[in-house]
Amino acid sequence: MKLVKWLLIAVLGLAAVLFVGGLFLSPQFKVTRSITIAAPADKIYALIADPRAWNRWAVWNQRDPQMKIEYSGPPSGKGATWAWQSKSEGDGRMTFTEAVPGRHVIYELYFPDFGTTSHGEIEIAPDGAGHRVTWAMNGNMGRNPLFRWLALNADSMVGNDFDAGLANLKALAEKP
Numbered sequence: 001m002k003l004v005k006w007l008l009i010a011v012l013g014l015a016a017v018l019f020v021g022g023l024f025l026s027p028q029f030k031v032t033r034s035i036t037i038a039a040p041a042d043k044i045y046a047l048i049a050d051p052r053a054w055n056r057w058a059v060w061n062q063r064d065p066q067m068k069i070e071y072s073g074p075p076s077g078k079g080a081t082w083a084w085q086s087k088s089e090g091d092g093r094m095t096f097t098e099a100v101p102g103r104h105v106i107y108e109l110y111f112p113d114f115g116t117t118s119h120g121e122i123e124i125a126p127d128g129a130g131h132r133v134t135w136a137m138n139g140n141m142g143r144n145p146l147f148r149w150l151a152l153n154a155d156s157m158v159g160n161d162f163d164a165g166l167a168n169l170k171a172l173a174e175k176p
Contacts, residue, residue, distance in 0.1 A: 029118075029154035030138040033162035038130035039173035041102035047172055048105050048122045050075060051082035051094065057168035059161050060089045077101075109137070116140065133169065135162050 037044055047053045051071055055061045061069075067086040073079040077099040085091045090113055097119075098106040104123040110116075118139025125132045137158065 027140045027143070028138070029140075030136065031155050031158045031162060032134065032136040033159060033166055034132055034134040035163075035166040035170055036127050036130050036132050037170045037173050041124045041126075041131050044124050044131060044133060044169070044173045045102050045105075046076075047169060048124075049077050049080070049096065049099050049101070051080050051096075054082070057165055057172055059164045059168070060086070062168075064088045077105075109139075133166060135166060137162075 047057060052075070055069075061067060064086045067084050067089060069082055069084045071080075071082050073081045073095070076096075078096055080099075081093065081095040083091075083093040090111060092112070093110045095108050096105050097108050098104075102124060104121055106121045107119070109118045109120060111118075116139060118137055120135070120137035123134045123136075125134070139154075
């Protein structure tokens, strides 16, 4: 009985440390990754400005082929929107809020499970014989101290997916 009591105290103590410690963490996060792609800016832009094209290079779509996706708004560029439901990748909605052909796409990303919105941009810039593609996302995990622990680890959690997605984008864009 003493062991159960001490285990319960230890679990409650750990929960308190996580909760109180989370209050002192920043809710802000930022993830940025880049890659150089030997392809014309317009070819790269076509793959990032059309939500339907993300199925071909974004890792989340590839990890869950059963993902339910609905598209709305224009087919590409500003106002293009896609929403998804996935058992393994979660539910979300992405809306392109600004798009400049050959230059960048800016988006708003909403995750109802967390009640959070983040903002991102995929920018295309000349780089030698190709183009430097930089994918950045920033957001705020809100007031929940436990979600702030996720913000602390956002770069390591999402960064690998950005790296893989950019590698897939590179492979697609560089195909003749």
